[in-house]
Amino acid sequence: MPRRLLLQLLSALALGGLAPPGWAAPRFEDSIAQRVLACTGCHGAQGRAGPDGFYPRIAGKPAGYLYNQLLNFRDGRRHYPLMTHLVAPLTDAYLLEMATHFSALDLPYPAPAANPPADLAARGEMLVHRGDPARGVPACVSCHGAQMTGVAPAIPGLLGLPRDYLNGQFGAWRTGKRRAHAPDCMREVAVRMNLADINAVSSWLAAQPVPVPAKAAPVLPGPLPLPCGGIGQGGPP
Amino acid sequence: MMRRVWHVLLALALAMVLAVVVLDFRSDEAIPANATPVEGTAEQVQRGLYLATAGNCMFCHTAPGGVPYAGGRPIDTPFGTVFTSNLTPDDATGIGTWAPAHLWRAMHQGRSKDGHRLFPAFPYPNYTHVSREDSDAIYAYLRSLPPVRQPNAAHTVGFPYNTQVALAVWRALFFWPGGTITDPLQSAEWNRGAYLVQGLGHCNACHSARNLLGGSVGVLDLSGGLIPMQNWYAPSLASPDEAGVAAWDTRDVVALLRDGVSTRGSAIGPMAEVVQHSTQHLTEADLRAMAVYLKALPQEAARVIDPAASSPSGRETVGSRLYSQHCAQCHGAQGEGVAGAYPALAGNRAVTLDPPANLVRVVLLGGFAPSTAGNPRPFGMPPFATVLSEEDVAAVLTHIRKSFGNQGHTVTAFEVHRYRTN
Numbered sequence: 001m002p003r004r005l006l007l008q009l010l011s012a013l014a015l016g017g018l019a020p021p022g023w024a025a026p027r028f029e030d031s032i033a034q035r036v037l038a039c040t041g042c043h044g045a046q047g048r049a050g051p052d053g054f055y056p057r058i059a060g061k062p063a064g065y066l067y068n069q070l071l072n073f074r075d076g077r078r079h080y081p082l083m084t085h086l087v088a089p090l091t092d093a094y095l096l097e098m099a100t101h102f103s104a105l106d107l108p109y110p111a112p113a114a115n116p117p118a119d120l121a122a123r124g125e126m127l128v129h130r131g132d133p134a135r136g137v138p139a140c141v142s143c144h145g146a147q148m149t150g151v152a153p154a155i156p157g158l159l160g161l162p163r164d165y166l167n168g169q170f171g172a173w174r175t176g177k178r179r180a181h182a183p184d185c186m187r188e189v190a191v192r193m194n195l196a197d198i199n200a201v202s203s204w205l206a207a208q209p210v211p212v213p214a215k216a217a218p219v220l221p222g223p224l225p226l227p228c229g230g231i232g233q234g235g236p237p
Numbered sequence: 238m239m240r241r242v243w244h245v246l247l248a249l250a251l252a253m254v255l256a257v258v259v260l261d262f263r264s265d266e267a268i269p270a271n272a273t274p275v276e277g278t279a280e281q282v283q284r285g286l287y288l289a290t291a292g293n294c295m296f297c298h299t300a301p302g303g304v305p306y307a308g309g310r311p312i313d314t315p316f317g318t319v320f321t322s323n324l325t326p327d328d329a330t331g332i333g334t335w336a337p338a339h340l341w342r343a344m345h346q347g348r349s350k351d352g353h354r355l356f357p358a359f360p361y362p363n364y365t366h367v368s369r370e371d372s373d374a375i376y377a378y379l380r381s382l383p384p385v386r387q388p389n390a391a392h393t394v395g396f397p398y399n400t401q402v403a404l405a406v407w408r409a410l411f412f413w414p415g416g417t418i419t420d421p422l423q424s425a426e427w428n429r430g431a432y433l434v435q436g437l438g439h440c441n442a443c444h445s446a447r448n449l450l451g452g453s454v455g456v457l458d459l460s461g462g463l464i465p466m467q468n469w470y471a472p473s474l475a476s477p478d479e480a481g482v483a484a485w486d487t488r489d490v491v492a493l494l495r496d497g498v499s500t501r502g503s504a505i506g507p508m509a510e511v512v513q514h515s516t517q518h519l520t521e522a523d524l525r526a527m528a529v530y531l532k533a534l535p536q537e538a539a540r541v542i543d544p545a546a547s548s549p550s551g552r553e554t555v556g557s558r559l560y561s562q563h564c565a566q567c568h569g570a571q572g573e574g575v576a577g578a579y580p581a582l583a584g585n586r587a588v589t590l591d592p593p594a595n596l597v598r599v600v601l602l603g604g605f606a607p608s609t610a611g612n613p614r615p616f617g618m619p620p621f622a623t624v625l626s627e628e629d630v631a632a633v634l635t636h637i638r639k640s641f642g643n644q645g646h647t648v649t650a651f652e653v654h655r656y657r658t659n
Contacts, residue, residue: 028578030578035616035617037567037616038617038618038620039617039619041619042620050623051623075302082602082620086602086604086605086620088510089605089607089615090605090608093608093613094608094615
């Protein structure tokens, strides 16, 4: 992406409150950034709170993860009508190009949330790093990477996201509103956890600073604790 | 005296029942006793795939993310939800036990294998004009698919519309079983276009108004209509102010159907679906034939436009302010757009369409033109549903409908509210 366009994009986004949300006004340029202004209008550069929920950050997430989410919205495994409408007329190849574009962006992350109460933080930290063997809940880091920045190509990072968004995703997984390719390991994890533990994990995660650089780890720290679909499907179709 | 009135009423009622029965069974063909499933030739299978694409069969008969042709996509109608059926050759849940004659009767007369009347969400008022040869080729193609065991979902159409009696009445009123329509006075190309547009293309399933019972006046009518439940308006192909193409170059009509974009306009919403799943895969010759037929449709008179009446006052309004803030970056300060990327709003027929349903939906939902071989990486428009209020949308739409030489009616917040839902 041309640096000039990126700078224009960022400076437009910095005006946040005044400009329409996330809407950059670069001069027309035939680029992938120009073609996907339909995405950044809502998601902004770092994710953005909207009247009907939180539009998560897409910049810098693993390409395979982003691509899988686009397919999930198109094919009815995730449900948000505006997303489904946008991606419905697009081919796999174009969706992959969009995912790769956003994956390559390297933008700063927002400051983490304030620390939760000590006992909640301790419980959350323990679950993230060690899981809950009694319930068969694996440690978050065993899939999402020791630094929790995800694992290429298809496992997302867990940092830089608000607590409410994380809680929302857990809820959606538990009710079946959000799904992934079968076998849906994250649904399995979400239904094994209780609500107090979900809150502890999301509260602790939201309070962690994002390491620099925040790139996804190249390989998993060990074997996957649960069978997961879509992990090998992040590459070109 | 009273008795005579009753006799007349009874006779009228009997006559109506008889009319429904007769009209319902018009040219009802019996299935030959020896009708059994058969495998088609390789040529039939290949031709059937092409014809099924021309009919966009797969899109409806595939659930979102589901196995192709295994059915299960919900089709919302004002009478309830119809779930499409499994067309794979599975004996238990698909059409594995069907003979070519059964598919022919379904296409031609809207009846299932056991003879029950099908909901006209399956566009058999159009497919009745498909030839037996083409129906058999589609059969051969469906027969060649891997069988998928997926039971059909139960429709949720409410009483009385879910009854066979209601369907018999509907068919008596709105279904004209037919054969292939040809007009010897027209060219072979025109006739081919007519066959595709009226039959497999089922264009008038959207591009024609439906009455309260979901009927339309016939396959020749393409004078536009609001698509039930979807709240998109399929514009009139018979009006130079809507989507009539009589004045277009044939190449532009072909480009729109093949690429989803042309120098004269682009496809969005349900038409993007049609281009994506159906027309982009058709041969140049067939697209040209459709263009020839559509260009020859009788056109209504154009509205008289007085450019002076549309001169902008120069005063800033809520609409003009919103336009500068949200729209001008791409569509241009004078609504000129960017060629090949963002449509011009000046002189764009889609901007002044009545009802303004599509305009409302495009602004609220945003969207992309379809990815096609000719336009694989379309530019997108962001959704404004979470940014602009209904009053704001009405103001900015009113602004573009009355600026840049456009002469459209004011859009009200009530209309925005009405057309946003589906």
